[in-house]
Amino acid sequence: MDTAIKIEGLSVAYTNEDTLTDLSLTVKKGEFVYIIGPNGGGKTTLIKAILGILTPHSGEIKILSKKHNIGKRKIGYVPQKSETERDFPITVLEVVETAFLKSQLNPFRLFKADEKQKAMEYLTLLGVENLAKAQIGTLSGGELQRVLIARALARNPEILILDEPCANTDPPSSKKIHEILDEQNRMGVTVIVVSHDINHVLQSKNRTVFINKQILFDDIADERVLRL
Amino acid sequence: MLDAVFKYQFLQNALAIGLLSALICGIMGVIITEKKLLMLSGGIAHTAYGGVGLGYLIGIQPIIGALIFSTASAVVIGKINRTKRVQSDVVIALLWSAGMALGITFTGLMPGYPPDMNSYLFGNILSVSHSDILVLAVLSFITLSVYIIFQNDWKAYLFDTAFAEISGINTAVLEYTLLILVALCVVALIKAVGIILCLALLSAPAASAALFSKTLKGRIILSVILTLIFNLTGLTLSYYFGIASGATIVLVAILTYFILLFVTKGKCK
Secondary structure, three states: OOEEEEEEEEEEEEOOEEEEEEEEEEEEOOOEEEEEOOOOOOHHHHHHHHHOOOOOOEEEEEEOOEEHHHHHHHEEEEOOHHHOOOOOOOEHHHHHHHHHOOOOOOOOOOOOHHHHHHHHHHHHHOOOHHHOOOEHHHOOHHHHHHHHHHHHHOOOOOEEEEEOOOOOOOHHHHHHHHHHHHHHHHOOOEEEEEOOOHHHHHHHOOEEEEEEOEEEEOOOOOHHHHOO | OHHHHHHOHHHHHHHHHHHHHHHHHHHHHHHHHHOOOHHHHHHHHHHHHHHHHHHHHHOOOHHHHHHHHHHHHHHHHHHHHHHOOOOHHHHHHHHHHHHHHHHHHHHHOOOOOOOOOHHHHHOOHHHOOHHHHHHHHHHHHHHHHHHHHOHHHHHHHHHOHHHHHHOOOOHHHHHHHHHHHHHHHHHHHHHHHHHHHHHHHHHHHHHHHHOOOOOHHHHHHHHHHHHHHHHHHHHHHHHHHOOOHHHHHHHHHHHHHHHHHHHHOOOOO
């Protein structure tokens, strides 16, 4: 199986203190991987290093066997809700449309009718098409998360990375999100989810990587998972 | 006052500055408040004081010195923001104080009596020249053009910087452009309301507009209109009561914001 993400000897530091130390991880194409671990253990740092938002001070990351800055264009990313500007005056449809901006800078870029239609299709897939004209700040946690997933899918990604997608969402939203992720994975998309929902992770039977500055274990069958 | 406007060149100049600063404040104020960059803008504004002092000391236009200092501080803050190695608010606070300290030091080094720096600190819209109007017109044109040309990039960047970055949008260029525009905006406002009071003119109209409009475009248009109203009202009051124009404009803006906040109960209709 081809490699989706290959990380070797990765170390990332915030203000001179290592958050990740000499971490290596390989994710194959089409895999569904959960990343779990304690708060401050480096889960989000790992995601941000993969996305190129944080620069590692050592180590190498390859995405789809390409250099990091080229490969990352194939990633669809769903951040934690707190990382978006929720008070920003923008509609749901406009948020999804931003996924179609693919150049470094997009002067005089207006969205075409087919792009608007495509954005609506992704909103429909996530069951939030009725919110297209709503301001992003008026949405509930679950609704916002679905919109952010629709935006990630609109990039037609080969790899989908989600940071706590079900945090503070109601059970129906959470169920819908898991269904969508499973469906995308069945369609061949590599899915990586940072999660605190240990019960769901255990039920899913997917590969689970436990991180606390390093990878402590990388197997759902590891007896230490059962003690979490 | 209308008679006086037709009669006196300085009042015509003041009106031109009021109109152009409304345009630049309306756009930048909304972006700055939405991106929560007000304190950063304050830091950039106050470093401009060092440039004013240097301008006097070496005999160049103080406003050129302010432009150099504020642009340089914008670049330094942007660089530090991106490296994430140091808390940016620490650097902002240090540059803020350093700018003021340098301004005082430079003017202190001048032979003879130090120049009156009050018009740079608190503004004096009635003392503007044709060249000030020209500078502000160019800065307003640059700001308006940069916003309109890249408006969808701005939307993506302002709503979710991380997503914009991994989408391939050059967020570094947008971030530095935004900070440099903040620096230009601050310099543009020095003549109208001064270094110390410009934060109010960047925040009050934008925050007032946010109480009435839910869209970015609506907030910008409303903010431009409100800034113009604040400028004209402040100018008129200062003319009739013989009080400082910059302070009057700022007080009108702040008072209006709190009245609107009270009337709307802080919620956008």
